[in-house]
Amino acid sequence: MSDNKITREHIESVIEKKDFHKIKGTTITLCVLTLKNGYTVTGESACVDPENFDDEIGKQVAYQHAFEKIWRLEGYLLQQKLFDDCQDKTAG
Template sequence: MDAIEQEIQAKGLTAPRVTPADVETAIAGEHYFTALEAVTGRTIECAIAVQQSHPLSLLTFCVLVLKNGFTVTGESACASPENFDAEIGRKIARQNAVNKVWPLLGYALKEKLQEAQA
């Protein structure tokens, strides 16, 4: 649990809101690939062996499929080929995709709250 979530709970803020657990629950699947994989159809391991410093091999994408079928993407770009690490790239790309889920769930919650008031 991150520091903001801990602070929200510590302050006893209990009104309806989107939580980190809500975001994770909304995710049905996740997929990762580099731009080089997308262009060539090769796996990252094969692509790196062939062209380690190719610029497209340094751009990692994460596609999150939400339970309702909607998709969001995140990306991670590495400036130096020597620093490229597939696992770190995937983590950063996933976090960037997750950050796009928050406003979608916030909008859905606001719609639900407004309908309850009507």
């Protein structure tokens, strides 16, 4: 994370491990991303027609959904850091 910008590279750097699970008897794929601090984030995908199910596409979509959640969390952290820095400057 730069001073005021979150990059794809930063998000990728906080991911320690990724696991995928297909729910038996469904077209649901889950992605569990474990971050370096131990926190986990999940993403999911599903296909309406089982005949159209593609394992790799399911994994890609589930990963992207989890990745976007991390982006929001990192955005919150950045906003809090910027807020705290601003408070420190006005207090000092």
